[in-house]
Amino acid sequence: MKKKLIIIYAFLFGIVFACNDDTLEKTNPNGVTVEGYYKNGAELNSGVTSVYSMLKSNNLVAREWFFLHDLRSDDVAAGGGQLETPRNQLLLGTHDAVNSVLGTVWLAYYRMIHRANAVMDNSEKVTDLADADKKRLLGEARFLRAYAYYELVSLWGDVPLYKNYVLTVDGSLPRSPAEEVYAFVISELQAIQADLPLTYDAGNQGRVTKGAAQMLLARTHMQKGDYANAKIELLKVYSSGVYALVDNYNDNFLEETEFNKESIFEVNFFPSGGVYNWDGDGNGATAGTETVRTQEYSAIGWRNVIPSNSLLSEFEKTQKGDAKTDPRYDDSFYFTGEKYNKGANTLTDGQQNGNASVVDGVTQKVSWQKYSLMYKMNESFLTGAINQRIMRFAETILSLAEVENELGNTAEAVKYLNMIRARKSVSMPAYPTSRFPVSNKDQVFAAIVHEKRVEQSGEQIRNRDIVRWRKNKKLKSEPLTYFQANKHELLPIPQQEVDNNAKIEPGDQNPGY
Numbered sequence: 001m002k003k004k005l006i007i008i009y010a011f012l013f014g015i016v017f018a019c020n021d022d023t024l025e026k027t028n029p030n031g032v033t034v035e036g037y038y039k040n041g042a043e044l045n046s047g048v049t050s051v052y053s054m055l056k057s058n059n060l061v062a063r064e065w066f067f068l069h070d071l072r073s074d075d076v077a078a079g080g081g082q083l084e085t086p087r088n089q090l091l092l093g094t095h096d097a098v099n100s101v102l103g104t105v106w107l108a109y110y111r112m113i114h115r116a117n118a119v120m121d122n123s124e125k126v127t128d129l130a131d132a133d134k135k136r137l138l139g140e141a142r143f144l145r146a147y148a149y150y151e152l153v154s155l156w157g158d159v160p161l162y163k164n165y166v167l168t169v170d171g172s173l174p175r176s177p178a179e180e181v182y183a184f185v186i187s188e189l190q191a192i193q194a195d196l197p198l199t200y201d202a203g204n205q206g207r208v209t210k211g212a213a214q215m216l217l218a219r220t221h222m223q224k225g226d227y228a229n230a231k232i233e234l235l236k237v238y239s240s241g242v243y244a245l246v247d248n249y250n251d252n253f254l255e256e257t258e259f260n261k262e263s264i265f266e267v268n269f270f271p272s273g274g275v276y277n278w279d280g281d282g283n284g285a286t287a288g289t290e291t292v293r294t295q296e297y298s299a300i301g302w303r304n305v306i307p308s309n310s311l312l313s314e315f316e317k318t319q320k321g322d323a324k325t326d327p328r329y330d331d332s333f334y335f336t337g338e339k340y341n342k343g344a345n346t347l348t349d350g351q352q353n354g355n356a357s358v359v360d361g362v363t364q365k366v367s368w369q370k371y372s373l374m375y376k377m378n379e380s381f382l383t384g385a386i387n388q389r390i391m392r393f394a395e396t397i398l399s400l401a402e403v404e405n406e407l408g409n410t411a412e413a414v415k416y417l418n419m420i421r422a423r424k425s426v427s428m429p430a431y432p433t434s435r436f437p438v439s440n441k442d443q444v445f446a447a448i449v450h451e452k453r454v455e456q457s458g459e460q461i462r463n464r465d466i467v468r469w470r471k472n473k474k475l476k477s478e479p480l481t482y483f484q485a486n487k488h489e490l491l492p493i494p495q496q497e498v499d500n501n502a503k504i505e506p507g508d509q510n511p512g513y
Contacts, residue, residue, distance in 0.1 A: 034165070038122040041129035047119040048137050050282075051144045052206075052268075054115055057282030059108035061267045061388050062291040067305075068105050068155075069460035072491075074479045075311050076458070079303040079367075080354025087304070093482030096492060097513055103494035104280070106156070109148040111281060116145035117165040132195075139192035143208040146188040147216060153181040154223050154467060157490045157510060160501070174503035175493075182224055189217040198242050205259045205268075206387075211237050212265035215391045218399060223464075225472040227403040234400050237264065243393040247424040250331050252394075253370045255386045264391035271385040290383040297458075299334045299367030300380050303353040307333055307366055307457070310479075312359045314453050316428070316435065323429045328454055331425075334367045340374040370458050394420060395461065398452050405444045414438050417451050445474065487512025 037043055056062055070076045071090035078091060089095040095102065119141045126134065152159045161176040161184060196210040214233045221230035237243065244261045251257035258266065270289045277284055295301040315329040334340065338347050352365040359366065371386050373379040401416035414431050417438075421428040432438045436447040452465060469475045470489065480488065492513035498504050 034118050034122060038119075038125050041126055041133065044119065044123060044126045044129065044134070044137055047115070047122075048141050051112060051115045051119065051141055053282035054108065054112040055144060055147075055282075056267045056269065056289065056291075057108065057280055058276075058278055058292075059104050059280040060112070061390075062269070062277075062282075062293075063296075064101055064104050064108070066293060066388070066460055067296075068101055069463045070305060070458065071101075073462035073466060074308055075453075075462045076305040077308040077357070078355065079306045082302060082354060083304045091305075093480065093484070093488055097495040097498065097509065099492075099494075102491050103496055106152070106494045106497065108280065109152050110160075110162070112148045113145050113162055114166065116141045116148075117162060120145075121165040135195040136197065139195035139213075140208045142188050142192050143196070143213055143216070146185045149181055149185050150216060150220055150223075153178050153185070154464065155491050156493060160503070170502075172501045172503050174501075175508060182220060185220050186217065189213050189220065198240060206266065208265065209242075211240055211242055212391060215264050215396060218396075219464075222399060222403070223468050223471075225468075227406040230399065231403045231407065234396055234403065237393075237396045238400060243396065245393060245397070245419070245423050249328055249423060249425045250375075252389055252392055253386065254375065255373075255384070258387045262393045263389055264393060264396070266390055267388040269385040269387055274382050276383040290385050291388065292383050293371045293388070294373045294379060294384040294386065295381045297368040297370075298372040298374055298379055299340075299347055299365075299369075300351045300353075300374065300378075301372075302381065303367055305368070306355060306357060307368060309358050311453065311457055312357055312366060314450060314457075316433070316454075317360065323433070326428055326454060327426050332368070332370055332454075332457055334369045334372070334374065336365045341378045342376055345378055368458055389459070394455055398448065398455065401444075401451075402448050405441055405448060408441070410438070410441055410444045413444050413448070417444075417447055420451055420455055442476075484512065 038047060054060065058064070067087055068090065071087055076091070078088060083091070086095070086100045089099055090101060120138060123134065123138055129137075149159070149161070157178045158175040159178075159181060160173040161181050162173060163184070166172075193210055193213050196208060196213055198210050200207050200209070214236045218230045218233035218237070221227070221233065242261075243264060246252065246257070246260050246262045248257075251260055252262055268289070269291050272290055274290070276290050276292060296304050312333070315326045317325045317329065334347055336347055336349050336352070339345065340347055349365050352367055356363050357366040369375070371384075371388070373382060373384045373386070397416050397419050401413040404410075404416065405413035418430045420426075421430060431447055436443070436450060438444045438447050449465075449469075453462060456462070466475075466479055467489070470478075482488070490510045492510050493504065493508070498506060498509065
């Protein structure tokens with residue numbers, strides 16, 4: 001799909017407004033309407049592609065999505081004054097209902113849902129596809145819709161649940177209870193597994209697989225605290241024979257090693273000579289399909305966010321009495337004096353815009369290395385085409401450790417944790433260690449929290465973990481210094497939604513906002 005889906009078909013899934021027939025021509029003779037589309041399999045495939053294009057757009061994975069997740073975690077700190085105000089508000093917990101980042105992500109997910117609903121509601125008109133191919137395409141659309149709802153419900157709680165394409169301005173819906181939204185996501189992900197393949201050929205990489213549906217279903221069960229059902233789905237992924245840990249940890253974040261055996265689902269980006277598509281919906285047949293992640297986080301880019309001091313201190317290091325420094329420490333971050341650009345350049349303090357960090361009492365400049373193009377070029381403010389890995393097999397193993405521990409199987413949990421540490425390029429001492437004994441459930445949970453953080457730092461996972469552990473009453477202490485109970489558990493419903501949705505009143509806002 002890296003090349004096959006590079007041509008993005010732009011659609012106008014507009015709302016049909018009720019107007020006087022005498023004053024308005026309802027059909028644009030030069031335009032394409034939803035009602036006139038989906039006549040054949042090619043158009044159905046293009047419709048599904050438009051849902052993928054929304055996911056990879058500027059308003060989601062190419063930009064705003066990673067900011068929203070990382071800034072609501074304790075993995076990052078401000079790189080300096082260049083971090084824009086709406087983003088800094090999320091980092092400090094001072095955001096409100098008019099915050100532009102959260103409003104953008106909310107709207108983008110509903111546009112993604114709108115596109116997916118248009119595909120499904122019009123698919124019956126398509127008769128020239130084999131039944132299996134049609135079911136697969138609809139399974140992809142249903143997965144992407146379920147993914148959008150999983151993101152919405154876990155971040156905002158009760159949200160409107162649209163199961164069909166909205167045809168009129170009167171089609172707005174009120175907020176549905178979170179349990180109803182979760183139930184819909186679960187039923188969809190259960191239903192589509194039989195219709196999705198385990199793998200694709202090289203020309204279709206990036207499409208949704210059976211493993212992605214199972215992994216998202218496991219995430220959903222874990223978010224609800226249903227560890228028994230999460231285990232069922234995780235074991236399906238684990239025992240499929242499709243996935244394995246790659247020997248080199250860094251291969252999960254480089255352009256040359258995309259779609260490796262550890263990848264379960266990743267969002268495709270494609271080199272386009274530094275041309276970035278700023279269209280929020282990902283429209284445009286010839287628009288660039290790159291991401292701004294590398295310029296936003298890189299040591300010699302904008303460096304808007306840097307690793308937090310608490311994250312840097314989380315890694316095991318020899319000076320703390322551990323057996324060795326965790327190799328993922330050097331793999332995840334750039335330090336002053338380090339070589340980059342295939343060894344041709346040396347990073348200096350002056351090149352790194354903004355703030356320094358304090359690591360084990362030492363003040364120094366530290367920057368993100370994950371997803372940065374600096375490994376192969378003297379990168380500064382370029383956009384790039386490194387695919388964003390949404391789900392990888394390491395998460396499956398770590399999640400199995402968590403569910404086994406919650407189900408009382410501590411020895412199994414430790415076994416899974418040690419698989420992660422035994423990766424060839426990591427090769428960390430097995431648990432128990434001096435810092436992390438694992439003789440009871442609480443100690444194993446502490447090791448899980450540690451291992452997840454160092455393995456998946458800066459991968460938009462930590463925020464979700466904190467939300468889940470807080471919700472399921474697993475946290476011994478609150479990771480976010482600004483956290484206020486009955487407020488920061490959820491994001492505020494965007495003011496634009498309150499203003500424009502007749503079924504949502506100001507009194508329906510989330511607590512604290």
